[in-house]
Amino acid sequence: MSNEMTALEEITEEGLGIGGGIGAKIETPVIVLNEKAYAESKGEKGFELAEICEEVADETGANIAICPQQAELALIASVVNIPCFAQHVDAVEPGSHTGFTTLESVKDAGAAGSLVNHSEHRLKIADIEYIIKKAASLDLLTIVCTNNIAVSRAVAELKPYAIAVEPPELIGTGQAVSKVDPGIVENTVKEVKEVDAESIVLCGAGVTNGEDVRAAIALGADGVLLASGVVKAVDPKAVLLDLVSGLR
Ligand code: G3P
Numbered sequence: 001m002s003n004e005m006t007a008l009e010e011i012t013e014e015g016l017g018i019g020g021g022i023g024a025k026i027e028t029p030v031i032v033l034n035e036k037a038y039a040e041s042k043g044e045k046g047f048e049l050a051e052i053c054e055e056v057a058d059e060t061g062a063n064i065a066i067c068p069q070q071a072e073l074a075l076i077a078s079v080v081n082i083p084c085f086a087q088h089v090d091a092v093e094p095g096s097h098t099g100f101t102t103l104e105s106v107k108d109a110g111a112a113g114s115l116v117n118h119s120e121h122r123l124k125i126a127d128i129e130y131i132i133k134k135a136a137s138l139d140l141l142t143i144v145c146t147n148n149i150a151v152s153r154a155v156a157e158l159k160p161y162a163i164a165v166e167p168p169e170l171i172g173t174g175q176a177v178s179k180v181d182p183g184i185v186e187n188t189v190k191e192v193k194e195v196d197a198e199s200i201v202l203c204g205a206g207v208t209n210g211e212d213v214r215a216a217i218a219l220g221a222d223g224v225l226l227a228s229g230v231v232k233a234v235d236p237k238a239v240l241l242d243l244v245s246g247l248r
Pocket of ligand 1: 174229
């Protein structure tokens with residue numbers, strides 16, 4: 001056996017997937033930033049956003065998690081000490097599948113878990129159940145996205161780690177769900193916690209400032225899931241600091 005480091009080990013001193021994400025639970029209230037596939041969050045820019053999230057979390061004590069672009073998940077999870085989530089996983093076992101992402105690879109990448117069923121990447125209910133169960137067996141967290149109260153309640157029956165209710169029509173609009181449609185947040189919290197008191201409930205779509213976050217928390221949400229308000233901001237750190245102010 002040679003003492004030489006493997007190519008993976010050379011990328012970081014200790015190897016891939018050794019960041020803060022591994023096996024981490026998310027503390028609440030929490031802000032979860034989804035980098036999506038925006039040009040403003042790819043490559044180096046995605047790293048910068050992750051570092052800004054880490055900085056703001058360190059400086060303020062706020063709980064912040066990030067969903068890097070899939071191509072950078074392992075590298076970002078290796079360098080930041082906040083929980084990292086995949087944006088999507090597929091309901092497949094390791095094997096002969098092309099272009100799919102397994103839960104096993106997400107775990108090795110150092111992620112704390114994965115978003116599931118985002119409205120921009122919907123899954124069949126049977127696949128959602130498969131992913132929730134398999135993720136739990138691998139000690140990975142699932143944040144399952146839903147589009148309304150009834151679907152949130154149905155998904156709660158599957159016992160995911162967290163549910164994020166996001167009305168699709170508000171995504172990317174800057175019109176916060178917590179302001180424009182407070183009923184969906186309040187009633188999702190009520191219905192989900194009735195099914196599973198332990199489940200974390202987030203809300204998202206259009207969240208851009210501290211007021212939106214404050215409104216979400218006042219409605220009973222455990223945090224927010226957001227993207228464009230930070231990813232496309234001229235000064236993402238200032239926006240994050242404002243968002244964090246709404247957690248208190
Ligand atoms: O995953 C977060 C999301 O769909 C909300 O997007 O841009 O409205 O914050 P945005």
